[in-house]
Amino acid sequence: MDPLKQKFIEKASALRDKVKAMLKEHGEMVVGNVNMGQVYGGARDIKMMVWETSELDAQEGIRFRGYSIPELQKLLPKGDKEVRPEGLFWLMLTGEVPTEDEVEWLRNEWRKRNEVPEHVFSVLEALPKDTHPMTQFTIAINALQTQSIFARRYDEGLSKSEHWDPTYEDSMNLIAKLPRIAAYIYRRTYHNGDHIEPNINEDWAGNFAHMLGFENQDFKNLMRLYLTIHADHEGGNASAHTVHLVGSTLSDPYLSFSAGINALAGPLHGLANQEVINWIFEMIEKLGTSSPSKDQIAQYVKDTLAAGVVVPGYGHAVLRQPDPRFMAQKAFAEQYIKGSDIVQIVWDVFEVVPPILQSLGKVKNPWPNVDAHSGALLVHYGLKEASFYTVLFGVSRALGVLAATCWSRALGMPLERPKSVTSDWAFDFLAKQKQEVGVN
Ligand code: CMX
Numbered sequence: 001m002d003p004l005k006q007k008f009i010e011k012a013s014a015l016r017d018k019v020k021a022m023l024k025e026h027g028e029m030v031v032g033n034v035n036m037g038q039v040y041g042g043a044r045d046i047k048m049m050v051w052e053t054s055e056l057d058a059q060e061g062i063r064f065r066g067y068s069i070p071e072l073q074k075l076l077p078k079g080d081k082e083v084r085p086e087g088l089f090w091l092m093l094t095g096e097v098p099t100e101d102e103v104e105w106l107r108n109e110w111r112k113r114n115e116v117p118e119h120v121f122s123v124l125e126a127l128p129k130d131t132h133p134m135t136q137f138t139i140a141i142n143a144l145q146t147q148s149i150f151a152r153r154y155d156e157g158l159s160k161s162e163h164w165d166p167t168y169e170d171s172m173n174l175i176a177k178l179p180r181i182a183a184y185i186y187r188r189t190y191h192n193g194d195h196i197e198p199n200i201n202e203d204w205a206g207n208f209a210h211m212l213g214f215e216n217q218d219f220k221n222l223m224r225l226y227l228t229i230h231a232d233h234e235g236g237n238a239s240a241h242t243v244h245l246v247g248s249t250l251s252d253p254y255l256s257f258s259a260g261i262n263a264l265a266g267p268l269h270g271l272a273n274q275e276v277i278n279w280i281f282e283m284i285e286k287l288g289t290s291s292p293s294k295d296q297i298a299q300y301v302k303d304t305l306a307a308g309v310v311v312p313g314y315g316h317a318v319l320r321q322p323d324p325r326f327m328a329q330k331a332f333a334e335q336y337i338k339g340s341d342i343v344q345i346v347w348d349v350f351e352v353v354p355p356i357l358q359s360l361g362k363v364k365n366p367w368p369n370v371d372a373h374s375g376a377l378l379v380h381y382g383l384k385e386a387s388f389y390t391v392l393f394g395v396s397r398a399l400g401v402l403a404a405t406c407w408s409r410a411l412g413m414p415l416e417r418p419k420s421v422t423s424d425w426a427f428d429f430l431a432k433q434k435q436e437v438g439v440n
Contacts (some may be wrong), residue, residue: 004106005168007094012164012410015052019411036426043236044317048418049244051235052407053092053400061324062233065091069229069328077103079203080217082224085399086110086204088231089175092403107203113176114198120144121184129189133388134265136185138258144181145254147173154250163250164410170253171402178395179204183211190385208395212383218336219381225332226377229325230370230393232400236318239264239394243401244408248416253405260401261394267312270371270397273389275312277375279304280345281386290341297345297352305360313372314353316365322350325370329377337380346376 001009032047054064064072076087077100086106090098098106123143124136145151150158150166158166180198187195191213199210205223214220235244243260247253264270283300284290292300304311316323330350333343350368357366375389421429 002109003102004090004093004109005165007096008168008406009164009410011094012407016411036430039421039426042317043418049235049241049416050411050413051240051244051404052095053404054232054234056234056236056318058318058320061319061321064088064232065095067091067097069324072228073328076228079206079224080221082221083228084203084205084224085227085231085396088228089399089403092232092400093406109172110176110204111198111200111207113173114180116144116177116180116184117147119146120181124184124188132265133185133189133391134261134271134394136189137182137391137394138261138265140181140185141174141178141254141258141261144174144177145252145258148252148254149173150252151254154252160412163412164406167253167409168406171406174253174257175398175402178398179208179211182391182395183208185391186212186385186388189388214381214383216381219383221336222332222377222381225328226374226392227396227399229328230396232397232404235404238266238269239397240401240404243405245416247405247408248413253402256405257398257402260397264390264394264397268310270390270393272312272369272371273374273393274386276371277379277386277389279312280342280349280375283345290345292345292348294348294352297348298356301349301353301356305356311353311357313349314357314366314368315363316367316369319367319369320365322367323369323372326350326368326373329370329373333373333377333380337377340376340380342376342379346373 032045034046038044038046054062055066056062060068062069067075072088072091073083075097076083076091077098078084084103084107087098087103090096090102090106120140120143124140127136127139147170148166149169150163153162153166184195187193196211196213198207200207202210202220203224205227206220208227209215209220209223233240235241239260242263243256246259247256251259267275283292283297287296287300289296301311330347333340337343350372353368354366357363374392375386378384378389378392
């Protein structure tokens with residue numbers, strides 16, 4: 001058995017036994033209440049699932065296995081100047097910070113598994129060139145499902161205690177192939193199908209940058225950072241939760257992950273990175289300057305709100321502070337980029353937007369999220385095709401949601417099936433409550 005798989009199943013088996021014993025004793029323990037606002041309000045804050053790989057705190061932001069982004073930047077092995085996403089995957093899967101050798105082992109392992117079957121490219125070629133890259137991405141992942149070891153072994157008769165094993169194999173294979181698929185979509189859509197073969201000497205992120213057509217070392221460093229910080233955001237966000245829900249039916253990792261990609265493609269979630277940069281480009285065009293004043297930006301923000309649409313890249317369902325993923329990208333720009341108009345606009349927007357959103361009195365979090373900064377960095381290095389941005393997010397998100405899927409299968413998580421109610425039920429419930437209060 002490979003060393004990562006071995007380490008993972010040892011940890012997962014120990015936790016499975018511990019959880020089983022805990023549930024036997026405390027399965028009936030109440031851990032929270034639910035109010036009517038939450039029932040109608042997108043289930044905010046309701047604790048209803050377990051997600052081992054990361055946890056989100058409203059004030060502090062994301063912690064991967066207990067480590068904040070700045071802590072990870074000190075601890076994880078680096079490729080050139082930035083942390084390598086391989087290391088984060090190892091950490092999420094095992095709970096342990098990997099050594100340089102372990103990260104190198106994982107790089108080689110993904111390289112061995114990176115070949116994409118020809119039929120996936122044929123499926124992509126059958127689509128109109130202007131098909132949105134996220135649509136191409138999810139279709140390609142579904143086409144790749146023919147490779148699922150989980151699906152084949154389940155068909156042959158797979159004991160529940162073994163579900164984790166082919167889930168791990170599928171997850172590793174899928175992660176290894178995603179950069180090639182994403183780069184193929186990019187080159188096919190924007191570069192006349194002038195494809196670039198993988199470079200076996202590069203790490204996972206560096207090779208992805210290479211296949212996209214970028215050899216700039218700083219861009220490769222950006223990709224390492226980008227693919228690390230977008231990887232996971234606990235389990236309740238729409239893409240992660242979708243992967244969890246679909247996976248709970250024992251759909252294989254390919255089908256589960258492509259479902260999550262469909263969720264990521266929504267403008268209130270991952271597609272916001274495309275929305276942000278388009279919104280900034282429209283601002284530049286409307287104002288006729290690439291160095292707008294803060295007053296001009298404020299007026300543009302107010303016009304956006306007056307049109308009844310959200311300011312993209314701002315607000316969050318959980319966070320109540322500037323997103324540490326935004327701050328990590330800002331720090332990257334401060335270190336690597338000098339004198340960029342588009343980056344300056346992002347920073348000015350960061351000053352201008354929060355007080356305006358606060359003044360509305362209804363926005364719970366006026367601060368920027370991860371999507372507010374990423375586009376400006378990509379534009380700076382020449383990756384200007386905004387409709388591709390959410391695919392980059394998706395490649396990264398695979399690391400977290402597939403590591404978490406391995407844990408769900410190893411812990412034997414059941415079919416997810418929360419309760420829904422009708423509005424008739426809600427009004428009857430309220431009437432009964434009022435009656436009871438009246439009677440007492
Ligand atoms: N601009 C304008 N209005 C906003 C807003 C924003 N950026 N963020 C929230 N609001 C509004 C909501 O639309 C809601 O208005 P109504 O009551 O009129 O419907 C009100 O403020 C309360 O919303 P909330 O509780 O603060 O936020 P939610 O948890 O409902 O929604 C989110 C969170 C992210 C969908 C929302 O902030 C938003 O639409 N932001 C812009 C889109 C975006 O950047 N999404 C990316 C999020 C990160 C990611 O998943 O990648």
